[in-house]
Amino acid sequence: MLFTSELPLGDGVLEREFTLGEIPGILWTPVSASVSAPAPLILIGHPPLGLRKMYPRLAGRARYYAAEYGFAAATIELPGSGDRPRWAAAEQARADLRRAMRAGEPVGHEIVDALVLPLVEEAVPEWQATLDALLSLPGIGGPVGYEGGVISIGIRLAVVEPRISAAGFFAGSLVPAAMFEEARQVTIPLHVLLQWDDEGNDRQAALDLFDAFGSKEKTLHANLGGHTGVPRFELDTGARFFARHLK
């Protein structure tokens, strides 16, 4: 893990860009964290729209977590997005998805599978390698949470990565049927957001996915509004969920 920039954000939060092999990422840490008092870590996932485009939203969350709750937070560029090499199959699947959505057609299972399953296969080992590197840094340690988009990546991580103790998901309906099966194997505490009037997501599919999770502690927060309309106060309810489970 190679740090390429270091930027104090104020509020006692340090932002560092890094690369891990060819994967770019960003790490936010509370400067108060130390070897004797390591910060819990939250991995912040996001849709494959490119880290630069997602930066304001990601940095806003991470800074809040670090400043208000003393969490470290990190994110990485997904394979095939941002400045990383394009990926022909994923590009094709995304084009198919956009065409279907523009035409108002239902998005077929084969499009969802082609879009999501290879991404899960590629991204999960990258997240795990990132986790290895992050947990070897001084001042980061203890329990790990995962939150955010591409819920299928989060589901797989929750199943295969025992270092992840809790997860906050955004319920989407672009979830391959195979991931519903994996969802039953998830047992860590979950905090799931659902936008009640999400244009791009089917409400019933999202409720079915929540129902499928095998976790004994799972909470669904459904709010009125569209995909991008998650109320501001949910940032803090998510942080408090992690505070309950990562301390």
Next chain:
Amino acid sequence: MLFTSELPLGDGVLEREFTLGEIPGILWTPVSASVSAPAPLILIGHPPLGLRKMYPRLAGRARYYAAEYGFAAATIELPGSGDRPRWAAAEQARADLRRAMRAGEPVGHEIVDALVLPLVEEAVPEWQATLDALLSLPGIGGPVGYEGGVISIGIRLAVVEPRISAAGFFAGSLVPAAMFEEARQVTIPLHVLLQWDDEGNDRQAALDLFDAFGSKEKTLHANLGGHTGVPRFELDTGARFFARHLK
């Protein structure tokens, strides 16, 4: 409103029992509240199981609200329950309900209507009279919230009582069809709890009711578990909801 007892609970919270005409009730206030800094008020509704039986749960909530958030809180005995005169029609409807539930039969609309609609008609004016009396006390004022059980009473109050600014409901399915129509007229911010595996409530009916509310700001918190299994942390998320809207 006649105070019949006064009990300091510690944590700076005072509990007073009162009667308003023939209605018994309990008021909890933070001793810090004053005429110049009046406490917002939360009306705590509960199922018609009798105030004495519900006391530990009600007092636990009220004390938390008062000690942690500086809210006043009050509850009253519902007509026909506790030590109040029995009500033949309601007794009959409750017996019918118990019989249907014991037999594992679906609870018919006529039972639900007979159980709930007269209760709404009687209880809502009583809550309003209680509100008149409470708001005339020194140290109580400002915005009012309603929370808790018999969701149909809460729905009617939210529609007819403009002094109520926000409501926290427990989503149940024993809701007369007529109340679904009234739910569409509710416009205040809502915080709705749903127990995902509630034995006595139909999940889809509860989701339909959440969908029906006309409020622009409404949040559903669904948690795994049965009717009485609401996680402890939801007490604070509810308090924070009121803190956002009653300040």
